Amino acid sequence: MINVSKLKKGIVIDHIKSGNGYKIFSQLGLDKLEDTVVLLKNIPSNKMGVKDLIKIENDIYLDLTVLGLIDSGVTINIIENGQKKEKIKLELPKKVYGILKCKNPRCISTIEDVGDIEFTLVNPSTKEYQCEYCHEKTKL
Amino acid sequence: MIKGKSLIEVNDFSLEEIDDLLSFAGKIIDSEKNYSGLCKGNLIATLFYEPSTRTKFSFESAILRLGGQVIGFADAMTSSVSKGESLIDTIQTISCYADLIIMRHPKEGAPKLASKNSSVPIINGGDGGHQHPTQTLTDLLTIRQLKGPISNFTIGLCGDLKFGRTTHSLTKILLKYPDINFVFISPEELRIPEYIKEGISNNRYQETFSLESCIDTLDILYMTRIQKERFFSEEEYLRLKDSYILDMNIMKMAKNDMIVMHPLPRVNEIATEVDQDDRAVYFKQAKYGMYVRMALISKILGKGGN
Ligand SMILES: [Zn+2]
Numbered sequence: 001m002i003n004v005s006k007l008k009k010g011i012v013i014d015h016i017k018s019g020n021g022y023k024i025f026s027q028l029g030l031d032k033l034e035d036t037v038v039l040l041k042n043i044p045s046n047k048m049g050v051k052d053l054i055k056i057e058n059d060i061y062l063d064l065t066v067l068g069l070i071d072s073g074v075t076i077n078i079i080e081n082g083q084k085k086e087k088i089k090l091e092l093p094k095k096v097y098g099i100l101k102c103k104n105p106r107c108i109s110t111i112e113d114v115g116d117i118e119f120t121l122v123n124p125s126t127k128e129y130q131c132e133y134c135h136e137k138t139k140l
Numbered sequence: 141m142i143k144g145k146s147l148i149e150v151n152d153f154s155l156e157e158i159d160d161l162l163s164f165a166g167k168i169i170d171s172e173k174n175y176s177g178l179c180k181g182n183l184i185a186t187l188f189y190e191p192s193t194r195t196k197f198s199f200e201s202a203i204l205r206l207g208g209q210v211i212g213f214a215d216a217m218t219s220s221v222s223k224g225e226s227l228i229d230t231i232q233t234i235s236c237y238a239d240l241i242i243m244r245h246p247k248e249g250a251p252k253l254a255s256k257n258s259s260v261p262i263i264n265g266g267d268g269g270h271q272h273p274t275q276t277l278t279d280l281l282t283i284r285q286l287k288g289p290i291s292n293f294t295i296g297l298c299g300d301l302k303f304g305r306t307t308h309s310l311t312k313i314l315l316k317y318p319d320i321n322f323v324f325i326s327p328e329e330l331r332i333p334e335y336i337k338e339g340i341s342n343n344r345y346q347e348t349f350s351l352e353s354c355i356d357t358l359d360i361l362y363m364t365r366i367q368k369e370r371f372f373s374e375e376e377y378l379r380l381k382d383s384y385i386l387d388m389n390i391m392k393m394a395k396n397d398m399i400v401m402h403p404l405p406r407v408n409e410i411a412t413e414v415d416q417d418d419r420a421v422y423f424k425q426a427k428y429g430m431y432v433r434m435a436l437i438s439k440i441l442g443k444g445g446n
Contacts, residue, residue: 108247133249
C-alpha cells in the first residue's frame with residue numbers, strides 16, 4: 001500500500017471534474033510511467049460534490065496543453081519536501097498542435113499526411129478549436 | 141502588395157488590395173489590347189483535381205489573353221494522382237516548373253496545404269464547398285462595374301443561403317463596405333446561418349421567404365441554385381428545388397436599374413425569358429470573372445504595376 005495522503009515530492013492534479021481523471025491519466029500516458037501514480041475517483045469534495053484526483057510520485061514533465069483541453073478547471077500542485085512549492089492554474093491554449101484531429105470527412109487532412117494540424121481556439125466557453133485547413137470546429 | 145501572394149480565401153487580401161485589384165481589372169476592361177502581352181513568358185499550371193470546365197476555361201482564357209502559357213490537367217484521373225502521388229509531392233514538383241499554380245480540389249483546405257508546400261503562389265479555384273475566392277472577386281467586380289462604387293445599395297440574396305458558400309463569402313466581404321443593406325430570401329430550411337447574421341447590425345438586414353414581397357426594394361438580386369448534393373434526402377430536395385423561379389412576371393415588379401446576378405450554372409431558378417432583359421447580367425458577370433482573373437494573375441506575378 002502506498003500512502004496517498006503524504007506525498008514527499010511530485011505532482012498533485014486536483015479538482016478534476018469527476019470522470020475526467022481517467023481521461024487525463026491516459027492522455028498524459030501516466031500508465032507508462034515507472035513512478036508511483038495514484039488515480040482517485042469520485043472523492044467527496046465540498047466545492048464540487050465529487051471530484052477526481054491524480055498523484056504522481058515524481059517530478060515529471062506535464063503537457064499542460066493536454067490538461068487544459070480536457071479539464072481547464074484543475075489545479076496543479078508541485079510538491080517538494082512534503083510542501084506545496086508551486087500552484088499552477090490552467091488556461092486554454094490559443095493554438096494547439098498535434099493533439100486534436102479534424103473530424104470533418106471533407107477535410108484534406110483526412111486523405112493527405114499533413115503532419116500536425118494547427119488548431120486555433122475560437123470559442124473558449126465551448127472549448128472549440130478550428131482546423132487550419134477546413135475551418136471546421138472541433139473539441140477534444 | 142499582392143505580388144507573390146497566394147489567394148486561398150478572400151480574407152488573405154486587405155480591402156485596399158482588393159480595391160487595387162478591381163480598379164486594375166477595370167483598366168483591363170477599358171483597354172484590353174494594352175495588356176495582351178503582360179504575362180508573356182510566364183508559365184502557369186492549372187491543376188483541377190475535380191472537373192470544373194467553367195472555372196478552368198475562365199482561368200485559362202485569362203492566362204492566354206495575357207500572353208501567358210498553361211500546363212495542367214482537367215481531372216485527377218488523367219494525372220499522376222491516379223498513380224497515388226500525394227498532393228504535397230505534386231505541388232513540390234509543379235512549383236519547380238510553373239510561376240503560379242491555380243488549383244481546384246474536392247477536399248476542403250487542399251489549396252492551403254498546397255501553399256505551405258509550394259515555392260510559387262497558389263490561387264484557390266475552389267476547394268469543395270469551402271472557399272471560392274475568385275467567384276467573390278468576380279461578384280465584386282460586377283457590382284463595381286455596373287453599380288458604381290461598392291456602397292449604398294440594397295442587395296437581395298436568394299435561394300440556398302444555408303449551404304451556399306458563395307453568398308456567405310459575398311456577404312462577409314460586403315460587410316466591410318459602407319451603407320449596404322441585405323435582404324436574405326430563402327425557404328425556412330435553407331436560411332442564412334446565425335454566425336453570418338451576427339456580423340450585421342439589425343437595421344441593415346431582413347429575412348423573408350417571398351421574393352415578390354421585396355424585389356421592388358432591391359438594387360441587386362443575387363440568385364443561387366439549390367444544389368442537390370447538399371441534401372440528405374431526395375424528397376427534401378425535390379420539395380425545395382423550385383422554391384424560386386425568377387420570371388418576367390416577377391421582374392416587372394423590380395426597379396428599372398436593378399441587376400440580376402448568378403454565379404452560374406443555373407438550373408430552374410431563372411427562366412430563360414429573363415436573359416433578354418437588360419437587367420440580367422449573369423453572362424456579363426462570367427466575362428467579368430475572366431477579367432478579374434486576368435488582373436489577379438498579373439498582380440500576383442508582379443506585372444500589374446502599383
Ligand atoms: Zn479540417
